[in-house]
Amino acid sequence: MIKRLITSVDVARHAGVSQSAVSRAFSSNASISPATRAKVFEAAAALNYRPNRIPAIMLSGRSGMIGVVVGGLSNPFYALALEHLTISLRDAGFQIMLVHVDDALTFDTALDQLASYRVDAVITALAVGTRETARSLTELNIPAICFNSRIIGPGISTILSNNYASGSLAAHIMQEQGVARPVWLAGPTRNAASRERRRGFLEAFSARQGTGKIVTELQGDDTYESGFTAIREYLRQDHRPDGLFCSNDLMACGALDALRDHGVFSCPEDVMVIGYDNIPQGAWHAYQLTTFSQNLAALVEAATEILAKIFSAPAARISQRRVIEADLIVRRSTKRTAPTS
Amino acid sequence: MIKRLITSVDVARHAGVSQSAVSRAFSSNASISPATRAKVFEAAAALNYRPNRIPAIMLSGRSGMIGVVVGGLSNPFYALALEHLTISLRDAGFQIMLVHVDDALTFDTALDQLASYRVDAVITALAVGTRETARSLTELNIPAICFNSRIIGPGISTILSNNYASGSLAAHIMQEQGVARPVWLAGPTRNAASRERRRGFLEAFSARQGTGKIVTELQGDDTYESGFTAIREYLRQDHRPDGLFCSNDLMACGALDALRDHGVFSCPEDVMVIGYDNIPQGAWHAYQLTTFSQNLAALVEAATEILAKIFSAPAARISQRRVIEADLIVRRSTKRTAPTS
DNA sequence: GACGCGTTTGCATAGCTATGCAAACATCTG
DNA sequence: CAGATGTTTGCATAGCTATGCAAACGCGTC
Numbered sequence: 154m155i156k157r158l159i160t161s162v163d164v165a166r167h168a169g170v171s172q173s174a175v176s177r178a179f180s181s182n183a184s185i186s187p188a189t190r191a192k193v194f195e196a197a198a199a200l201n202y203r204p205n206r207i208p209a210i211m212l213s214g215r216s217g218m219i220g221v222v223v224g225g226l227s228n229p230f231y232a233l234a235l236e237h238l239t240i241s242l243r244d245a246g247f248q249i250m251l252v253h254v255d256d257a258l259t260f261d262t263a264l265d266q267l268a269s270y271r272v273d274a275v276i277t278a279l280a281v282g283t284r285e286t287a288r289s290l291t292e293l294n295i296p297a298i299c300f301n302s303r304i305i306g307p308g309i310s311t312i313l314s315n316n317y318a319s320g321s322l323a324a325h326i327m328q329e330q331g332v333a334r335p336v337w338l339a340g341p342t343r344n345a346a347s348r349e350r351r352r353g354f355l356e357a358f359s360a361r362q363g364t365g366k367i368v369t370e371l372q373g374d375d376t377y378e379s380g381f382t383a384i385r386e387y388l389r390q391d392h393r394p395d396g397l398f399c400s401n402d403l404m405a406c407g408a409l410d411a412l413r414d415h416g417v418f419s420c421p422e423d424v425m426v427i428g429y430d431n432i433p434q435g436a437w438h439a440y441q442l443t444t445f446s447q448n449l450a451a452l453v454e455a456a457t458e459i460l461a462k463i464f465s466a467p468a469a470r471i472s473q474r475r476v477i478e479a480d481l482i483v484r485r486s487t488k489r490t491a492p493t494s
Numbered sequence: 495m496i497k498r499l500i501t502s503v504d505v506a507r508h509a510g511v512s513q514s515a516v517s518r519a520f521s522s523n524a525s526i527s528p529a530t531r532a533k534v535f536e537a538a539a540a541l542n543y544r545p546n547r548i549p550a551i552m553l554s555g556r557s558g559m560i561g562v563v564v565g566g567l568s569n570p571f572y573a574l575a576l577e578h579l580t581i582s583l584r585d586a587g588f589q590i591m592l593v594h595v596d597d598a599l600t601f602d603t604a605l606d607q608l609a610s611y612r613v614d615a616v617i618t619a620l621a622v623g624t625r626e627t628a629r630s631l632t633e634l635n636i637p638a639i640c641f642n643s644r645i646i647g648p649g650i651s652t653i654l655s656n657n658y659a660s661g662s663l664a665a666h667i668m669q670e671q672g673v674a675r676p677v678w679l680a681g682p683t684r685n686a687a688s689r690e691r692r693r694g695f696l697e698a699f700s701a702r703q704g705t706g707k708i709v710t711e712l713q714g715d716d717t718y719e720s721g722f723t724a725i726r727e728y729l730r731q732d733h734r735p736d737g738l739f740c741s742n743d744l745m746a747c748g749a750l751d752a753l754r755d756h757g758v759f760s761c762p763e764d765v766m767v768i769g770y771d772n773i774p775q776g777a778w779h780a781y782q783l784t785t786f787s788q789n790l791a792a793l794v795e796a797a798t799e800i801l802a803k804i805f806s807a808p809a810a811r812i813s814q815r816r817v818i819e820a821d822l823i824v825r826r827s828t829k830r831t832a833p834t835s
Numbered sequence: 836g837a838c839g840c841g842t843t844t845g846c847a848t849a850g851c852t853a854t855g856c857a858a859a860c861a862t863c864t865g
Numbered sequence: 866c867a868g869a870t871g872t873t874t875g876c877a878t879a880g881c882t883a884t885g886c887a888a889a890c891g892c893g894t895c
Contacts, residue, residue, distance in 0.1 A: 225577075410779035
């Protein structure tokens, strides 16, 4: 704490070389003789010296840190996304400054904090993205990459999963299996990805069946509990859905449990269920949920590619847009054993 | 990027004041007149200036960053722990530098990286803690706090859940309900917390029943899959356990699914299951798992308290040790409806 | 207006490393 | 051995803000 940390000057003195030599010893492609480097390393080990990146930040203007803004790690999908991102950024040589945004901390404040530490870029993995968010990000003047959020602006790149197409595909699968009473279980309305999935699902149904409104829409908030109660209440009202598309897997798991608890229906015989995200829990034997896999490896790879482009470009405000196809993972929840006519 | 960022000097010039005035305007308890501050803020807004914390780090020796080392965010417990920690540290005014440790990145390398950014402290939330880990942390010379890891050393503090007591309690509950063929499903042997839970469980059983070995021990690795296969194989060998204590909830969920799939047994009528961690999935209707809740709020509060102590002490190497009691959460998986004699 | 006191402002500097440049050194060639 | 070429080393400095100190200022009192 108070006791001053060992500096390169201390090491230099101890090794009988100049401070520059110490600096060069720790930089990989610097002009320094093996002998000197050895002497420096020895002295460094003796003094327990650790290189200090802070001054280098000031000189180079690069901090090597990427600000990552997250919300809701209680959703396993986001937790896994963060894990992938952390590993990938680390392998690319970046450090991660993590900020959690919730009611107590506005997005703006989070960005201010990240900016004051001079992060080289900001990556947001938030379900919601408002117009305000976009404005803040643009003003920030730091390159930004947004996952699953339709934020557009100079210096802002976006990586999306193909939500609309997935919604359509879910509808087609249900139509093939003769689903007549489809239900859409929505996430929060602020969630742009959820809105797109809905649009794909609904439009595919009305295209086939005419303009009449066929799909019942229920409202959830992306949590397990909301999925459970939404479906429980719906069943209590003696509704008999035969196809359920949920905006995410957590709600789909809740829905499956509500179906099981209700007892009258069973999945997949009477009702098929499709989710979104491919969280590990969906693969658990109690659920065996058919779902769309957001290819995390691909999403994260796209992010690192954009980062590379950002840092190779001189001063341009890169603004890429990548769409990653989601893969359908078929499991038991859509394996109709006997068709209900 | 290349274009230089706005500095306090730029703002000073634009506002017609000195650079010191700009600095003081952004520091809350500094001697500056409201009028000057207003002028500075106006100029700062016009130029889109953001204060720069990097030089302050050099001057004060405090970075305001806490290094957080995690592994396995695929376990919801660790994901939630990280979320709590992130919020708590942020509220305490710290930034978080997140590092993920796995096979590709050794703990030592992670610590080196954190040290080079001069984090004020390191918090590890890893299941495993070896002697090597302890040595690295001690040599690091940065205050450290370890969750659920029996690492001891100067400057290293530990926050543990009372694993031994919980193991005992699990055994007592089973004994009260007349469990005769208890099974322990272990986590990885490197997991110290798992070893303690086992010890409590086994010792409580042998204390009551004499010295004979009553508890069957199965080996898992803290994942859902390992719990599932361990129990499936055990049942396939025609074993008939009536009490199962799992080292964590993920394995317990897997075990419950294996029981359900097998079909002969049912929980809780024939076999009771107890887990550890209280992950949200354990509360899902498909599982309704009785478990020990590691009070995350309390764990994290303890961490911030220790941090406060560390930073208030002048140069002492604080070495605290806190044990947080785990609360038993009783759910259906232990609600024996008809006693099996 | 002179004086005193509290407030505000600017000056100058510290904090630590990376790097351009020039000097010193090593190595090789004819 | 002179000279040329390549390598290694040290010097000096830049990078940006917070803060101690002294100067300047504002205000009230006699």
